[in-house]
Amino acid sequence: MKVTFWGTRGSLASPSPETVRYGGNTSCISVEGGDGSVIVLDAGTGIRNLGQSLPPDIKRVNILLTHLHMDHIQGLPFFLPLRRRGVEIHIWGPASTTLTLNSRLQKYLSPPLFPVSVRELSADLHFHELPGHVIEIGDFSIQAQLIIHPNPTIGYRIQCAHASLTYLPDHEPALSGWTFPHDKEWISGYALAEGSDMLIHDTQYTEAEYQTRVGFGHSSIRHAFQFAKLTDVKQFIPFHHDPTHSDDDLDRMFKDMIEEAAPLYEVTPSREGLVLEVGC
Amino acid sequence: MAQQEIEVILSRHLAEYLAMPIFIVNPDGDLIFYNEPAEAILGTRYSETGSMPASEWATKFQPTDHEGKPLPPEDLPLVIAITQRQPAHKIFWIRGLDDALREIEITALPLIGQADRFLGGIAIFWERSQK
Numbered sequence: 001m002k003v004t005f006w007g008t009r010g011s012l013a014s015p016s017p018e019t020v021r022y023g024g025n026t027s028c029i030s031v032e033g034g035d036g037s038v039i040v041l042d043a044g045t046g047i048r049n050l051g052q053s054l055p056p057d058i059k060r061v062n063i064l065l066t067h068l069h070m071d072h073i074q075g076l077p078f079f080l081p082l083r084r085r086g087v088e089i090h091i092w093g094p095a096s097t098t099l100t101l102n103s104r105l106q107k108y109l110s111p112p113l114f115p116v117s118v119r120e121l122s123a124d125l126h127f128h129e130l131p132g133h134v135i136e137i138g139d140f141s142i143q144a145q146l147i148i149h150p151n152p153t154i155g156y157r158i159q160c161a162h163a164s165l166t167y168l169p170d171h172e173p174a175l176s177g178w179t180f181p182h183d184k185e186w187i188s189g190y191a192l193a194e195g196s197d198m199l200i201h202d203t204q205y206t207e208a209e210y211q212t213r214v215g216f217g218h219s220s221i222r223h224a225f226q227f228a229k230l231t232d233v234k235q236f237i238p239f240h241h242d243p244t245h246s247d248d249d250l251d252r253m254f255k256d257m258i259e260e261a262a263p264l265y266e267v268t269p270s271r272e273g274l275v276l277e278v279g280c
Numbered sequence: 281m282a283q284q285e286i287e288v289i290l291s292r293h294l295a296e297y298l299a300m301p302i303f304i305v306n307p308d309g310d311l312i313f314y315n316e317p318a319e320a321i322l323g324t325r326y327s328e329t330g331s332m333p334a335s336e337w338a339t340k341f342q343p344t345d346h347e348g349k350p351l352p353p354e355d356l357p358l359v360i361a362i363t364q365r366q367p368a369h370k371i372f373w374i375r376g377l378d379d380a381l382r383e384i385e386i387t388a389l390p391l392i393g394q395a396d397r398f399l400g401g402i403a404i405f406w407e408r409s410q411k
Contacts, residue, residue, distance in 0.1 A: 095395045132395045146286040152394050177293045184283065186292065191283035 001140075001163055001278050002032040003198070007046020008270040010170070010204050010218070010240035011071050018246035023272025025049070026071040027169050027240065029200065031158060037138030039158065041167050042066055043076040046272065051080035058087060062137050064144075065093035066169055067153035068104055076105070077114055077121075085122045092144070094152040095129035102127045130154050148172050148188040149217035157192040163279020166196040166233070169240045174223045175215065181226040193231035198278045200270065201227060203238035206253060221253055225261045235266040235278075284312070287393040291402055303403040304391075309334030309362050312400070321384065321407050323376025334359070341374040348373075357388035361401040365390045371408065383408040 007013075007025030015024035026044030033039075038054070040047065040063045054061070061081050066072060081087045093101045102118065105127075110117045118125065128135075131154060135142040139160045147155040147168055155168040168189050179186040184194075193199050203224040205213060210220035219227070221238065228236040241250055254269050268276065284292075288304065292313045295302040301318035305311050311332040319325050322341060332340070338353035345351055351372055353359050360368035371385045388403040 097394070129395065131397075146394060148286060148290070175293065176289055177296055186284055186289055188283075188286055188289055 001034075001158070001160055001165065003165065003276045003278055004030045004032075004050075005046075005270050005272060005274040006030065006050045007042075007044045007075070008239055008241055008272055008274075009044075009071075010202070010242060012243045013045045013071075013074070014243035018248070021247040021271060022241055022250050022269070025272055026074065027066075028075060029167070031140075031165065033139040033160060035138045037140060038062065039064060039137060039140060039142075041156065042072045042169065043079065044071050044073070045075040045078075047075035048078040048080075051078065051082075054081060056084070060088040060090070063089065063091045064135075064142070064154075064156055064167075065091065066155065066167070067094055067149065067151055068108075069151070069170070070108070072169075073105065073108060077109055077116055082121045082123045082125075087123045088126065089123045090126045090128060092128045092130055092135065094146070094154050095132075096152065100127065101129050143192060145189075145192055147192075148175050153217070155189050155192045157196065160279070163198075164196045165198045165200070165278050166193040166231075167200045168193065169200065169202055170217055171202045172215070172217050172219055172223075173227050174219065180223070181230045184230065187227075187230070189227070190231060193227070193233060196231065196233045198235045198237060198276070199228055199231065199233040200237040200239045202240045203253075204240050204242045209242070221257050222260075225257055225263060228265055229261070229263065233265055235268060235276075236263065237268050237270050237276075239270045241270075285393060285397070285399050287391060287399055288312070291391065295402075301405050301407075303358060303388075303405070304400065305334070305358055305362060305402075306400040307362065307398055309338075309359060309400075311337040318405070321374075321376060321382060321405070323378030323380060341376065344373045346371075346373070357386045358401050358403045361388035361390045361403070365392070365398065381411040383410070 007028040025046035027042040028044045028046030029041040031039040130144040141159045143157040149170045157166045173188045174180045202219045203221045204218035205220045295315040302315045304313040343351040357368035357370045369387045386405040391399040
C-alpha cells in the first residue's frame with residue numbers, strides 16, 4: 001500500500017518559516033491500494049491538497065475519521081471531491097450516544113461556523129458509525145477500536161494481503177496507569193498495533209511538556225517509542241507534531257529519543273509530502 | 281494477545297485511584313480486576329489471584345444471607361447486573377480469604393459502551409461490619 005502524508009501537525013495548523021520541513025497542515029493521510037482503492041485517514045487541513053491531487057474522474061473516496069476534534073475535520077469542506085456530482089464519499093467515524101455522525105459533523109458544517117451545509121455538497125454522501133464491525137474496502141480490511149483520547153476516538157488498523165498499518169494519531173496509552181508499558185492486556189491500542197508493519201502514532205509532547213498535560217490525550221515522545229517497542233512494530237512514524245515545535249525542535253527531539261531508545265524498529269518521522277510503501 | 285475494551289481499561293484506571301472497593305467483571309462474569317481497597321475486604325491481593333472465572337469467585341468468598349444460608353450466584357448483585365443488564369443492590373455476608381466474616385453492601389451496574397457494546401459489570405461495595 002502507498003501511504004502519503006498530507007498533514008502531520010496536531011491541534012492547530014501552523015504554517016510558518018519554522019515549520020516548512022515537517023509542514024503546518026493538520027492530520028491527513030491517504031492510503032492507496034493496488035486495486036485503486038483510496039482511503040483517507042482524517043480530514044485535517046492537509047486534505048485540501050489531497051483533494052486537488054485526486055483524478056477528477058474518481059468514483060469513490062473513503063474517509064476514516066478518528067474523532068471530530070477540529071484539527072481532524074477542518075479541511076473537510078475544502079475537499080474537492082465533495083463538490084463533484086457523482087462521486088461516492090463514504091465517511092466513517094465514532095458514534096455518539098445521542099447524535100448521528102452526520103448530525104455531529106453538521107455542527108461544524110453549517111452557519112455560523114461555516115457558510116455551506118452538508119446537504120449543499122454535491123457528492124453522494126454516506127455516513128457510517130464505528131466501532132462495531134470490520135470494514136472491507138477493496139483489498140483492505142479495516143479494524144476500528146476505541147482508544148484513549150478525550151471524547152470517543154477510534155484507532156484504525158488497515159490490513160491488506162501483505163501489509164498492515166496502524167493509525168493512532170491522538171493517543172495517550174500511558175493513561176492506562178501503572179500497567180504501561182508492561183501489561184499488554186491493559187494497554188489502549190495494543191491489539192490494533194501488535195506486529196504492524198507500520199505504526200503512525202502521536203508524539204506530540206516532550207517529556208517536560210507531558211508532565212503538565214497528563215490527561216490531554218496525547219503522548220510524550222518517550223511513551224510513543226515505548227508503545228512502538230511493546231507492540232513489536234517494524235516501522236514507527238512519529239506524527240501529530242505540536243504546533244509550538246519548530247522544525248529544529250522536532251529534529252532535536254527525534255535525534256535525542258532515537259539515541260536514548262536505540263530502537264530495533266525503523267523510525268521515520270512524518271512530514272508533509274512524505275510518501276512510503278508498506279509491505280508488498 | 282487479547283486486549284481489554286477501552287471503557288474497561290478506563291474503569292480499572294478510575295478504580296485504582298478511588299478509595300472505595302471496586303470489582304470489575306467481563307461479559308462472562310469472570311472477575312478481571314479488583315482494586316486495593318477491595319483487597320482489604322476480600323483478604324487477598326489481585327496480584328496473587330489474578331482474574332477468576334465466575335464459577336470460582338461467586339463461591340470462593342462464601343456469600344451468605346443474614347441467617348447464614350448460602351447465597352446462590354444468581355442472587356449476587358454483580359451476577360444480576362450482567363445477566364439481567366440492570367443495576368442491583370444487596371447487603372450480605374462474605375468470608376474473606378483471611379477467614380474474617382464481613383457484612384458488606386454492594387451496588388452493581390452493567391457496563392455498556394459506545395455503540396451499545398455490553399462490556400461486563402462493575403460493583404462498588406462497602407464493609408458494614410466484621411466478625
